Amino acid sequence: MATKYDWPAAEDRSLIGKRHNRVDGPAKARGAAKYSYDRNLDGMLVARLVTSPVPHGRIISIDTSVAEKVEGYKGHVNIMNVGDEVQWVGTEVLAICADTEEHARDAAAAVNLHFEILPHWVKDEDVKKAGEANRVQPAKDDTKGPDFAAAWDSADETVEGYYGLGIITHCCLEPHGQVVDWTGDDIKVYASTQAVARIPADLARGLSRDESIGTVEADSVEVITPYMGGGFGSKFNIDTWGIACAKLSKKTGRPVKLMLDRDEELMVAGGRPSDYGNVKIGAKRDGTLVAYESETWSTGGIAGRGSPPLPYVYNNEERLAQKARHLNVATNIGPARAWRAPNHPQAAVLTMCPMDDLAAKLDMDPVEFFKKNADLTARPEVYRYEIDKCAEMIGWKEKWHKRGDSGPGPVKRGLGLSLHTWGGRPHDSTCEVRIQPDGGVSVNLASQDLGVGTYTTLSVVAAETLGLQIPDVKINIGNSKLPISGASGGSTTVGGTSASTRRATVNALEELKGVVAGSLGVGADDLVAKDGKVFAKSDPSKSLSWADACRKLGNRTITGQGKQPDRDGGKLNDSGVGGVQMADVSVDVETGVVSINKLAAVQDVGLVLCLEQSESQVYGAMIQGVAWALYEESIYDQATGKMLNPDMEFYKLPGAGDIGEMEVHMVQNKYDDRGVIGIGEPPAISPGAAISNAVANAIGVRVPTLPLTPDRVLAALASA
Amino acid sequence: MQNFEYIAPTETITAAQALSPHDGVTAVLAGGTDLLSLMKERIETPTRVVSLRNIRALRGVHGTGGALRIGAMASVEGVLGSSGASSYKSLLQAGRGITAPQVRAMGTVVGDLLQRPRCWYYRNGYGLLAMHEGKSLVPNGENRYHAILGNKGPAYFVNASSFAPALISLGASVTVAGPEGEREMPLADLFRIPASESERENTLMPNEIVTEIMVPSASGWRTATYEVRQRQLLDWPLVTASVAVRLRGGKIADARVVMGHVAPIPWRSSEAETALKGQALGESAGEAAGKAAVAAATPLSQNQAKVQLASVAVKRAVAMVA
Numbered sequence A: 001m002a003t004k005y006d007w008p009a010a011e012d013r014s015l016i017g018k019r020h021n022r023v024d025g026p027a028k029a030r031g032a033a034k035y036s037y038d039r040n041l042d043g044m045l046v047a048r049l050v051t052s053p054v055p056h057g058r059i060i061s062i063d064t065s066v067a068e069k070v071e072g073y074k075g076h077v078n079i080m081n082v083g084d085e086v087q088w089v090g091t092e093v094l095a096i097c098a099d100t101e102e103h104a105r106d107a108a109a110a111v112n113l114h115f116e117i118l119p120h121w122v123k124d125e126d127v128k129k130a131g132e133a134n135r136v137q138p139a140k141d142d143t144k145g146p147d148f149a150a151a152w153d154s155a156d157e158t159v160e161g162y163y164g165l166g167i168i169t170h171c172c173l174e175p176h177g178q179v180v181d182w183t184g185d186d187i188k189v190y191a192s193t194q195a196v197a198r199i200p201a202d203l204a205r206g207l208s209r210d211e212s213i214g215t216v217e218a219d220s221v222e223v224i225t226p227y228m229g230g231g232f233g234s235k236f237n238i239d240t241w242g243i244a245c246a247k248l249s250k251k252t253g254r255p256v257k258l259m260l261d262r263d264e265e266l267m268v269a270g271g272r273p274s275d276y277g278n279v280k281i282g283a284k285r286d287g288t289l290v291a292y293e294s295e296t297w298s299t300g301g302i303a304g305r306g307s308p309p310l311p312y313v314y315n316n317e318e319r320l321a322q323k324a325r326h327l328n329v330a331t332n333i334g335p336a337r338a339w340r341a342p343n344h345p346q347a348a349v350l351t352m353c354p355m356d357d358l359a360a361k362l363d364m365d366p367v368e369f370f371k372k373n374a375d376l377t378a379r380p381e382v383y384r385y386e387i388d389k390c391a392e393m394i395g396w397k398e399k400w401h402k403r404g405d406s407g408p409g410p411v412k413r414g415l416g417l418s419l420h421t422w423g424g425r426p427h428d429s430t431c432e433v434r435i436q437p438d439g440g441v442s443v444n445l446a447s448q449d450l451g452v453g454t455y456t457t458l459s460v461v462a463a464e465t466l467g468l469q470i471p472d473v474k475i476n477i478g479n480s481k482l483p484i485s486g487a488s489g490g491s492t493t494v495g496g497t498s499a500s501t502r503r504a505t506v507n508a509l510e511e512l513k514g515v516v517a518g519s520l521g522v523g524a525d526d527l528v529a530k531d532g533k534v535f536a537k538s539d540p541s542k543s544l545s546w547a548d549a550c551r552k553l554g555n556r557t558i559t560g561q562g563k564q565p566d567r568d569g570g571k572l573n574d575s576g577v578g579g580v581q582m583a584d585v586s587v588d589v590e591t592g593v594v595s596i597n598k599l600a601a602v603q604d605v606g607l608v609l610c611l612e613q614s615e616s617q618v619y620g621a622m623i624q625g626v627a628w629a630l631y632e633e634s635i636y637d638q639a640t641g642k643m644l645n646p647d648m649e650f651y652k653l654p655g656a657g658d659i660g661e662m663e664v665h666m667v668q669n670k671y672d673d674r675g676v677i678g679i680g681e682p683p684a685i686s687p688g689a690a691i692s693n694a695v696a697n698a699i700g701v702r703v704p705t706l707p708l709t710p711d712r713v714l715a716a717l718a719s720a
Numbered sequence B: 001m002q003n004f005e006y007i008a009p010t011e012t013i014t015a016a017q018a019l020s021p022h023d024g025v026t027a028v029l030a031g032g033t034d035l036l037s038l039m040k041e042r043i044e045t046p047t048r049v050v051s052l053r054n055i056r057a058l059r060g061v062h063g064t065g066g067a068l069r070i071g072a073m074a075s076v077e078g079v080l081g082s083s084g085a086s087s088y089k090s091l092l093q094a095g096r097g098i099t100a101p102q103v104r105a106m107g108t109v110v111g112d113l114l115q116r117p118r119c120w121y122y123r124n125g126y127g128l129l130a131m132h133e134g135k136s137l138v139p140n141g142e143n144r145y146h147a148i149l150g151n152k153g154p155a156y157f158v159n160a161s162s163f164a165p166a167l168i169s170l171g172a173s174v175t176v177a178g179p180e181g182e183r184e185m186p187l188a189d190l191f192r193i194p195a196s197e198s199e200r201e202n203t204l205m206p207n208e209i210v211t212e213i214m215v216p217s218a219s220g221w222r223t224a225t226y227e228v229r230q231r232q233l234l235d236w237p238l239v240t241a242s243v244a245v246r247l248r249g250g251k252i253a254d255a256r257v258v259m260g261h262v263a264p265i266p267w268r269s270s271e272a273e274t275a276l277k278g279q280a281l282g283e284s285a286g287e288a289a290g291k292a293a294v295a296a297a298t299p300l301s302q303n304q305a306k307v308q309l310a311s312v313a314v315k316r317a318v319a320m321v322a
């Protein structure tokens, strides 16, 4: 049923779905945008963490006597205590602060920790060895669909292979951390967080556990995060360092800054679980997939993690026989955190790569094979359309060849593809929109912009609704005192915040119309706001400019409230999307070096609010995808238990010269009536599998594990 | 960073006298792009830092008498952009890989030669020899980037200088100044494979300063450097090879082949040089030199691939001079 809240019909949209520059872009480019890391308050102290150098041990002593004498030392708080057990290198043991960063570092270095050393284990790929070390936790078995043995027997062609990808870490450019300014009963927290509204309760709870602090109320805490330098799923909580930072601020009566160092950031503040596995997959001669079985294992640290959803995308339970078994390897490494589409990138590799191998064995073009089996997915029509579109963008017809580029010279070229899906159900959100007598409009909610375009999309929504332009509305987010909105994770933000903003704006406008109607002598229902004016539909000559209309408010400011969910609030959003990506790569078979020629992406997200910001999300995801497909891996040393590359040298990321050409097509005007669906995670899923498939197409053999480094490529070629 | 005394004298001799004869007590500071990171990580903890910044005599890049003279404080950018360097192709090609303007502007070529190993055990505080509980962590550890030649132990790290292989293949020498005066030596002799914890990877005394690199004229030589790079972004190469050959009557009469990132020192391969001599420049000569260059390689548990990379780098460097 249509409601006044519904998104405007396609012909009535003047801003929605178009390209708009990022409204926060100029401030960021000028350096005027203040990130948490940029906060330098008067009298501020700087804190550093003291962390465990051992991968597993019990704390015997914490000696701060020398540290306390270091010049500039101002205080310290324990995060762990004597007798506590540490389970990974980098575990936070205490935080110490001083008048300058240098003194804080000196003080931290002067703390003496002693441990009773306990046995550790940091390796996950060799599951047999991990088993011998007693590190493998019981299996989780999952069987679905038709009888597996019968289905397997009915297959004409099968592939049994080994696939996997190692652990990576989030590597946020702005590391985790915050500045806390605790004065009297007010605790101001400038936090680098994905969850502005959640942090007050989280921090208050953490502080209240400390008897020496007493009860702290969540409402004493104000979180201020106008800009944020990347989270990717790793920044939902205040974390030990946030609580310690607040305690230090209370203790010293001064603002305290505690941002993680690069190595801490890489070791303990991020982590995407590995996944390795043996996969069996079978199809009929005509390419119909009949059976998929996986035995996978992975590590997410000492506490484990969820299992990847296998098989991925192609998982129809009536027609495809499925068996999945997952083992957890418990390791003494920093614990896993949600990483952009948790478990999906791994699942894509473990499904799309064996499928690609099976297509090769069937002597089928993978595009045909992936399309033929689209009925096994939840969105056959979407995927078929997207595969065709993406194939056109990458030039599949002209460039594709059977496995193994037979051209001359050491550089081989190949194409590959992968499919993905994601939910993106909108989070809860409340919003207040204000219309001022001077014509000013503000959108107020305790959401946050992780650099993804929230400022811009909310500007589009409010301006479109009021018939204004983007610069006419002010977006106030990044403050926990504003109306509560959800954490930005799981691609839930755009659906949630756009809905609450749309409803609040429509409600505010209704009220304005009520005021204006009298002075124009028309019914409020007859009024529309468009092109910077408020006028009567029935007689457009009865019209006021936006400013004049607002002037009628006299001294009054209108506030419109909106929330998500809202049963009577129209259909503004949905969940569940599909996307396809294709890769065109070159591989030097003498050196094993892989380079990207082009990546193409086609993505469905329901209604696109701002085309440019949506595309940017896909570009960013693909760049991140090139990183973990070719370069990124957390490398752990068994003897010492240390991550050996918590730096920007050996924890390799691509630069502009490494990512190739990228082309993005957002599906528009096809599924718009589903409303807005999140875009953050879906495009981050497929790059690894698509690139791996392209490499296999180029060189004729599968490189089983990612990242596709020269040594892995050469080893695969040598064993072929 | 541990507190230290900073001095920046104007004369080389004063600088040398300010340096301790004992290892690890004082440090020479050039551009600081390597030294300062090590000090921040407390891998290096000198109590006195002697900067060469104010010594005018060390600044220049001169092309005189057919030779190129590179002062200790000449920056990477300054050298690569100088007219004197333009005839040394392999040197320019080696410098191209150092892509960050910051490093090129601040980092010196001498500092590049003397940069400490990138070995992650060393950079994580386990010392040059990566010792832990009495033995080296490398052979059974994470050694994908470690040495495949000159790796009998106890040193397994690789020399990471891009310029060293090129300069050695060009026949460069260095002048070294100490409190008692100057000495000159072939550049290759600046490097050594440490045999114990107390030795460094170079032959300088702790109170010696490299003042100048002298590169003889490359006239008559064909030279090239090939780097195997995993990515275009600023990164050390996985392996590099520099080649210099001189032809007589269409055949290779003299050859120098030096590889980087394969051994604790820039690795001159007499095997590859022998394979080249007497051959016509061409594919088969490159192929043979590549094979010969790694014939004696002894890869560790994870760095088998580097054997091939080194071989290909030599082959391709030879192809570039053809």
Ligand SMILES: Cc1cc2nc3c(=O)[nH]c(=O)nc-3n(C[C@H](O)[C@H](O)[C@H](O)COP(=O)(O)OP(=O)(O)OC[C@H]3O[C@@H](n4cnc5c(N)ncnc54)[C@H](O)[C@@H]3O)c2cc1C
Binding pocket: B027, B028, B029, B030, B031, B032, B033, B034, B035, B036, B052, B072, B076, B097, B098, B099, B100, B103, B106, B107, B108, B109, B110, B111, B112, B113, B114, B115, B116, B160, B161, B162, B163, B204, B208, B209, B210, B211, B234, B235, B236, B237
């Ligand atoms: C991000 C990054 C990427 C890099 N990539 C590459 C690369 O691809 N290839 C490559 O070859 N290099 C690379 N480098 C290394 C770079 O070339 C060196 O760091 C730089 O050249 C060192 O010069 P510097 O003047 O800054 O040396 P410093 O840091 O000042 O000194 C380096 C070392 O040499 C000693 N030293 C310096 N000058 C003298 C002297 N005259 N006499 C005696 N001892 C001296 C110092 O005591 C110190 O131990 C990279 C560096 C960085 C930071």
